[in-house]
Amino acid sequence: DTGVSQDPRHKITKRGQNVTFRCDPISEHNRLYWYRQTLGQGPEFLTYFQNEAQLEKSRLLSDRFSAERPKGSFSTLEIQRTEQGDSAMYLCASSTPGGTEAFFGQGTRLTVV
Amino acid sequence: AQKITQTQPGMFVQEKEAVTLDCTYDTSDPSYGLFWYKQPSSGEMIFLIYQGSYDQQNATEGRYSLNFQKARKSANLVISASQLGDSAMYFCAMRALSSASKIIFGSGTRLSIRP
Numbered sequence: 001d002t003g004v005s006q007d008p009r010h011k012i013t014k015r016g017q018n019v020t021f022r023c024d025p026i027s028e029h030n031r032l033y034w035y036r037q038t039l040g041q042g043p044e045f046l047t048y049f050q051n052e053a054q055l056e057k058s059r060l061l062s063d064r065f066s067a068e069r070p071k072g073s074f075s076t077l078e079i080q081r082t083e084q085g086d087s088a089m090y091l092c093a094s095s096t097p098g099g100t101e102a103f104f105g106q107g108t109r110l111t112v113v
Numbered sequence: 114a115q116k117i118t119q120t121q122p123g124m125f126v127q128e129k130e131a132v133t134l135d136c137t138y139d140t141s142d143p144s145y146g147l148f149w150y151k152q153p154s155s156g157e158m159i160f161l162i163y164q165g166s167y168d169q170q171n172a173t174e175g176r177y178s179l180n181f182q183k184a185r186k187s188a189n190l191v192i193s194a195s196q197l198g199d200s201a202m203y204f205c206a207m208r209a210l211s212s213a214s215k216i217i218f219g220s221g222t223r224l225s226i227r228p
Contacts, residue, residue, distance in 0.1 A: 033215075033216065035218075040221075041220060041221075042117075042204050042206075042218035042219055042220050042221050043158070043204070043218045044218075045215050045216065045217060048215055056215055089156060091158060093158070093216070099146060099208060100146065100163045100165065101160055101163060102148065102160065102208075102216055103160055104150070104157065104158035104159075104160070106155075106156065106157045107156055107157070107158075109156070
């Protein structure tokens with residue numbers, strides 16, 4: 001399978017704990033995006049990388065959220081001191097520089113209890 | 114600022130009929146791309162079709178076509194000969210050059226196909 005891969009698929013955590021999600025993009029894609037989606041809504045942009053450089057961060061990405069893409073390949077999204085409002089589907093996507101296609105992974109569903 | 118508007122929260126269509134899902138967008142950037150995605154109940158976002166702002170012809174991919182009307186800033190998705198498996202949420206999205214390639218999404222349309 002050469003699509004975008006996300007791990008884990010599901011995560012249940014207690015409020016106040018830290019969680020980390022991983023995204024492996026399609027290998028030749030240098031652009032990588034993180035989105036958050038809550039029930040019944042469209043995906044909301046969180047942050048975007050081109051290679052290892054984080055080019056844009058949404059105001060949604062509070063200081064409890066951090067994302068990295070250290071070698072320009074896989075990326076991680078960490079949420080510190082989780083809150084119930086962080087419960088959502090976290091989606092990763094990657095695209096080529098030409099940008100005519102952007103493919104998503106299957107997402108990580110986070111539940112904060 | 115860029116914005117995507119999908120005004121149909123839900124639609125019901127009879128199997129085998131064609132269906133049009135509406136999408137309007139707002140951007141001042143002359144260079145942009147428009148996307149449609151399908152999200153079934155499993156949650157995966159499936160890329161359907163792409164239209165560039167400078168493309169002269171409407172994009173088509175199998176049963177999907179994008180009715181691009183640049184002056185009206187609309188990018189409606191047309192699904193021909195609908196099938197039961199087309200039942201899903203459909204999202205319109207846009208990427209403008211000035212937004213550093215950030216892709217923004219509309220609120221979606223839930224399409225239900227009746228047998």
